[in-house]
Amino acid sequence: xxxxxxxxxxxxxxxxxxxxxxxxxxxxxxxxxxxxxxxxxxxxxxxxxxxxxxxxxxxxxxxxxxxxxxxxxxxxxxxxxxxxxxxxxxxxxxxxxxxxxxxxxxxxxxxxxxxxxxxxxxxxxxxxxxxxxxxxxxxxxxxxxxxxxxxxxxxxxxxxxxxxxxxxxxxxxxxxxxxxxxxxxxxxxxxxxxxxxxxxxxxxxxxxxxxxxxxxxxxxxxxxxxxxxxxxxxxxxxxxxxxxxxxxxxxxxxxxxxxxxxxxxxxxxxxxxxxxxxxxxxxxxxxxxxxxxxxxxxxxxxxxxxxxxxxxxxxxxxxxxx
Ligand SMILES: Cc1cc2nc3c(=O)[nH]c(=O)nc-3n(C[C@H](O)[C@H](O)[C@H](O)COP(=O)(O)O)c2cc1C
Numbered sequence: 001x002x003x004x005x006x007x008x009x010x011x012x013x014x015x016x017x018x019x020x021x022x023x024x025x026x027x028x029x030x031x032x033x034x035x036x037x038x039x040x041x042x043x044x045x046x047x048x049x050x051x052x053x054x055x056x057x058x059x060x061x062x063x064x065x066x067x068x069x070x071x072x073x074x075x076x077x078x079x080x081x082x083x084x085x086x087x088x089x090x091x092x093x094x095x096x097x098x099x100x101x102x103x104x105x106x107x108x109x110x111x112x113x114x115x116x117x118x119x120x121x122x123x124x125x126x127x128x129x130x131x132x133x134x135x136x137x138x139x140x141x142x143x144x145x146x147x148x149x150x151x152x153x154x155x156x157x158x159x160x161x162x163x164x165x166x167x168x169x170x171x172x173x174x175x176x177x178x179x180x181x182x183x184x185x186x187x188x189x190x191x192x193x194x195x196x197x198x199x200x201x202x203x204x205x206x207x208x209x210x211x212x213x214x215x216x217x218x219x220x221x222x223x224x225x226x227x228x229x230x231x232x233x234x235x236x237x238x239x240x241x242x243x244x245x246x247x248x249x250x251x252x253x254x255x256x257x258x259x260x261x262x263x264x265x266x267x268x269x270x271x272x273x274x275x276x277x278x279x280x281x282x283x284x285x286x287x288x289x290x291x292x293x294x295x296x297x298x299x300x301x302x303x304x305x306x307x308x309x310x311x312x313x314x315x316x317x318x319x320x321x322x
Contacts, residue, residue: 007096010099012320013077014069017072018070020116021065022062022254023062024052025193026191027047027059027191027192028312029044031316032070032318032319034318034319039093039094041090041091041093045059051172051177051178058268058271060240060246061250064247064249068248068251071248074094075103075109076106076109078101079096079099081095082094085245112255112258119265119299119306120218121199121223122222123263123298124223124298127297127298128297133229136260143253145248146234146235147234148283148287150283155207158207159207159208162207162267166210166211183198183214190316191312193212195216196307197218198214198216199218200218203223206225218306225295229295232290233250234291235291262298264295264296266292267292280293
């Protein structure tokens with residue numbers, strides 16, 4: 001009987017929810033095609049950062065995050081979802097196999113998906129509890145990647161790696177020009193990071209945040225990052241499917257963090273610069289391929305919360321199959 005249900009409205013809703021996924025510089029480099037029986041995810045190379053991300057690694061992480069958003073949205077509507085990840089185009093195919101009663105845990109997860117955002121303010125003074133960190137490690141592993149928590153003894157090494165990567169990127173004029181296309185100002189096109197979401201000045205932290213080369217208007221707070229926990233998202237290899245899965249895991253851990261009132265700030269520079277990525281690999285004891293550095297911490301409620309970043313309109317990210 002269920003085979004006769006038109007799945008298009010549910011699939012369209014899931015693709016719509018996925019518009020709010022995080023993406024590198026809010027490029028939203030994805031497009032969905034809604035078929036009567038399935039939802040396909042495609043990468044949009046026209047919104048790939050050609051200079052900063054020539055291999056499309058950050059694009060794949062972003063698309064993976066969008067895929068996870070769509071999966072959670074379908075599960076919250078009671079659908080049992082099957083995911084195929086062909087190595088080429090489409091990047092992924094979602095099949096909504098059967099609909100039943102929505103699992104309350106999935107509904108709760110979807111609430112966190114909607115609440116998730118990037119917060120570049122300094123973190124609060126209380127470190128995340130070990131049980132919360134354990135939960136984030138477990139959420140990452142369930143989603144198919146791994147999380148290395150950087151110990152106090154490795155913090156300075158990490159700070160040096162991040163600083164070197166930032167210096168390399170800051171010295172690259174073409175890369176800075178590309179960033180300027182996506183970051184700063186009012187952003188009327190539905191993409192990019194508005195000034196309101198960028199720190200008014202870079203906070204004084206041990207591990208520096210990305211310097212976008214343009215100051216914003218977000219008050220970052222008085223704090224430091226001394227109570228932050230840094231982590232490296234990593235996995236077994238470097239093929240496209242592994243990067244896509246890492247994006248799904250990134251979102252799974254981000255949503256779990258949101259449920260705990262914890263903030264996640266990705267730092268991608270040390271992954272984008274070849275030699276610092278190698279240094280990161282050594283930092284995690286050669287356990288696997290590093291995909292992203294993350295700052296985890298209790299959100300700083302003392303200062304104003306940043307407003308949401310813009311999103312592309314539906315017709316630019318969702319197609320209906322004829
Ligand atoms: C793969 C990836 C890499 C990112 N790298 C950085 C980064 O280096 N620095 C930063 O401040 N934000 C980074 N972000 C956060 C994005 O800028 C953010 O997701 C986007 O602007 C949308 O905003 P939102 O997360 O608040 O919805 C990254 C996000 C993703 C998915």
